[in-house]
Amino acid sequence: MRHHDLLVLGVGTGNAVIDDRFAHLDVALVAEGPFGGTCLNAGCIPSKMLAVTAEVADTVRDSGRHDVRANLEGIAWPDVQERVFGRLDATSRDGEDGRRDDDFVTVYRGRARFTGERELLVDTADGPVPVSADRIVVAAGGRPVVPPVVAESGLPYETSDTVMRLDEVPRRMVVLGGGYIAAELAHVFHAAGTSVTVVEKRDKLLAEQDTSVASAFTEIVRPVHDLRLGRELVRVEGSPGALRLTLDDDSVIEADTLLVAVGRTPNSDRLDLDRAGVTCDDDGLIEVDEQLRTSAGNVWALGDIVPGPPLKHVANREGEVVTHNLLHPDEPRTMSYDVVPSAVFTRPQIAQVGLTEQAAAEQGLDYAIGTCRYEDVAYGWALEDTQGFCKVLADRASGRLLGAHVLGPQAATLIQSFVLAMTFGLGARELAERPLWIHPALTEVVDNALRDLDVGKDA
Known part of the structure; x- marks a missing residue:
């Protein structure tokens, strides 16, 4: 040995x-x-x-x-x-x-x-x-997780490990799953010319996101993809390149490619x-x-x-x-998961850090919400964006930042202001009022969302 x-x-x-x-x-x-x-x-x-x-x-x-x-x-x-x-x-x-x-x-x-x-x-x-x-x-x-209904069918399927290396763009693809992997890959293949059907057992896409983001994203992509929400796949039949997928409402979807993106x-x-x-x-x-x-x-x-x-x-x-x-075993460091940002690189882009509104409510926190839409700042006008928004949650009494969510262009970059503030303990008022925010940069949606918060004066 x-x-x-x-x-x-x-x-x-x-x-x-x-x-x-x-x-x-x-x-x-x-x-x-x-x-x-x-x-x-x-x-x-x-x-x-x-x-x-x-x-x-x-x-x-x-x-x-x-x-x-x-x-x-x-x-x-x-x-x-x-x-x-x-x-x-x-x-x-x-x-x-x-x-x-x-x-x-x-x-x-x-x-x-x-x-x-x-x-x-x-x-x-x-x-x-x-x-x-x-x-x-x-x-x-x-x-990737592959449900038994797919694995036991004996018919071909793709996962995130394989689908990006397909030699040709599918004509009709069914995406099984409604999380961030499903959202990103559905975006990619739709842009490449694929007709995409999304099958998701929950009633919203990206259901783990803040409820405002999940609802908005679902409605934004509803005209783009064929959404089968609240549905589950019960049978996979057909032949390679000519699949027939039966859902729990007895509806049948025909596709040449099945992408399984239900988790890992x-x-x-x-x-x-x-x-x-x-x-x-x-x-x-x-x-x-x-x-x-x-x-x-x-x-x-x-x-x-x-x-x-x-x-x-x-x-x-x-x-x-x-x-x-x-x-350095005698001087060990510890890992902290207190402030972890994430982003979904779909259309529109999405980013978050901290608590969602539903999590704050479940914890019984007394929180305030501040929002700003892209269309309410000058750079949003330049983008002609009518969908994007920034949403901030803060403790009502202290102004301590609890979470932030951005939907729209540059979301993964905009969220970093909140990541830094939460990491170093800056309150909502301090973050809004101490730095100068470039005008007319898109960062003004962050500034304005913070100023929209109704929080204590001592924050």
Whole structure:
């Protein structure tokens, strides 16, 4: 059995845990999938590169509202594929080659499972390889959930892991799911010319967002997609390229492509974690403390396989915490999830941080709401935007910011003002009145939403 000082299981964020400060150690990386993980190869980065492409196409289609006469010939899908994945695949290969060139790193390619405390068996192409380590970091990520009704049909389907690499744009696609992955990919393929039907069991899309955002987004895309809300898929029939999908109201949808985007599940069930003494919660997520230590001695975990928002920027921060704690065990850092922003790169763009209104109500908080619509600020006029808005929640007595939500262009950028304020403890009045807000920038929707709050004078 080959023994290492440190072993990292996973080469997404896990690969970023290791840098030259570990060069005095014998380090191992276990890679089942491509270097860069989901984010680089099948998630954040390719989906956003495609989303920007879709945004450009939609801008040309909508150019008439700015009195620009432009015609869209279409999206050159093969060229887009080459631009996006030609770059990302090369980056992934370079990442692996770079690690193999590191004198202090050994790369094992294959799926691993624990056989004992800090002992694993890696199923490589050359056969099973037993390895052990003094310390282990589990960063094995997750994978798309596929409902039994789809998996057991025997008919082809796509997930977020595969759909962005389709050789051709589907003519008719059914998107099963109404969350952020479904919303982003429906946006991309509609812009590319696909007729999209969305099947979602809840009565709104993006139901985890603030209720105002979810309701607005659902109505905005209702004319764009064929929405089947409050419905569930009960049967998949037909043949490849000619699918018949039956819903629980007996309606039938015909499509050539089915995209399953109903959520993701951690890969913990593939690791035999019980043999390592690593415990998981009821959702299969590895339980960790504030320092990201598991129940097993000298085993840490991070990323989509632990509780907490399954977001790349969260995983990056977890990686920084684990790196520090591995290098400085006597001065450990802790991970905080107090202020976690997120964004949905669809049309319109959406971003949030903190509490939704429904969460604030469920907690019994006395909160005030401030809003500003894009059409009420000068740059909103320039954009000819009649849909966007900013919504802020704050404690009514103190003015402490509780949450913020933006729907519209540049939402993922605009939300950062709230992230900084909540991180450093700035109240609503202080955030509105101390900085200068550029006129006529779109940031005025943030300023005006803050000033719309009815909060205490001492805030």
